[in-house]
Amino acid sequence: MSETTNKIALVTGASSGIGYELAKCFAEDGCHLVLVSCSEDELQDIATDFRAHYGVRVEVIAKDLYHPNAARELYSEVRAKGIKVNYLINDAGPGFYGNFVETDLDRELAIIQLNVCSLVVLTRLFLEDMIVCNQGRILQVASAVSKTPVPYSSVYSATKAFVHQLSQTMKSELEGTSVTMTTLRSAQEGELATPERVARAGYEAMLRGTDSVVPGGFSARQFKDGREPAEPGKRSA
Numbered sequence: 001m002s003e004t005t006n007k008i009a010l011v012t013g014a015s016s017g018i019g020y021e022l023a024k025c026f027a028e029d030g031c032h033l034v035l036v037s038c039s040e041d042e043l044q045d046i047a048t049d050f051r052a053h054y055g056v057r058v059e060v061i062a063k064d065l066y067h068p069n070a071a072r073e074l075y076s077e078v079r080a081k082g083i084k085v086n087y088l089i090n091d092a093g094p095g096f097y098g099n100f101v102e103t104d105l106d107r108e109l110a111i112i113q114l115n116v117c118s119l120v121v122l123t124r125l126f127l128e129d130m131i132v133c134n135q136g137r138i139l140q141v142a143s144a145v146s147k148t149p150v151p152y153s154s155v156y157s158a159t160k161a162f163v164h165q166l167s168q169t170m171k172s173e174l175e176g177t178s179v180t181m182t183t184l185r186s187a188q189e190g191e192l193a194t195p196e197r198v199a200r201a202g203y204e205a206m207l208r209g210t211d212s213v214v215p216g217g218f219s220a221r222q223f224k225d226g227r228e229p230a231e232p233g234k235r236s237a
Helices: 017-028 040-054 070-080 105-133 154-173 195-208 220-224
Strands: 008-012 032-037 058-062 087-090 136-141 179-184
Touching: 008 017, 017 032, 017 040, 017 087, 017 136, 017 195, 032 040, 040 058, 058 070, 070 105, 087 105, 105 136, 105 154, 105 179, 136 154, 136 195, 154 179, 179 195
Parallel strands: 008 032, 008 087, 032 058, 087 136, 136 179
Antiparallel strands: none
C-alpha cells in the first residue's frame, strides 16, 4: 500500500500537461483527488476516467486562479465540503512570452497574480492546516527559468524565481514538523523530458520529502531561442 492510499491530493492546473500527469500519479496509487483548473468540462472528463480506472474519489472545482479572490474561494470551498487535503500541488501557471515593453501589461499582472499571489494564498492556508495536524506535503512546480534570467520571459521567470525562493526558504521554518515542501524545476540543459517523466520525478521527490528536484526538461537555451515558456505537453486523449 502506498503512502498516498486513501489520502487526498489537491492539484491545480490539473487539466493538462504536468498537472494532469501529477494527478494521474496520485490516482494510480489510490489517492483521492481534488482537481482544479479553469475548464470544468475537461476536469469532469478526467474525473470520470480516474474513477473508472483507479477507483478513487475525485472532486472537481473549476476555478480561475488569475482572479484575485479565487484562491481564497477555492480554500473555502474545500473546507466547506469537509475535505482534508494531505497533499497540495501548486502546478497552475502557464508561461507568457514577449518583449517586456511590448507585451500586454494587464496580462503580465495576471501572470503575477496567478504564479505568485494565488500560490502564496493556497500555500499559506493549506500549510496552516497541515501544521496543525503535523502532517502533509506540498509540491511547488517552478520552472527551468526560476534560476536563469531569460530574455522575453522576464515577468514569468521572475515569478518562478519567487516560487523557488519561497519553497527553499521554508526548509528552516518547517524543521521540527512532519510537513515538507518540494520544488519541482523542469530543467536540464540539452535534454527534453516528457510531462510524464517530469511529473513522476516531482511526485517521487515529494513523497521522499526532498527539498528540490530538477528532472530533464526544457532548458533555458530553448527559451532564449524564442520558444514560449508554456508548460510542456498536453494530456493525451
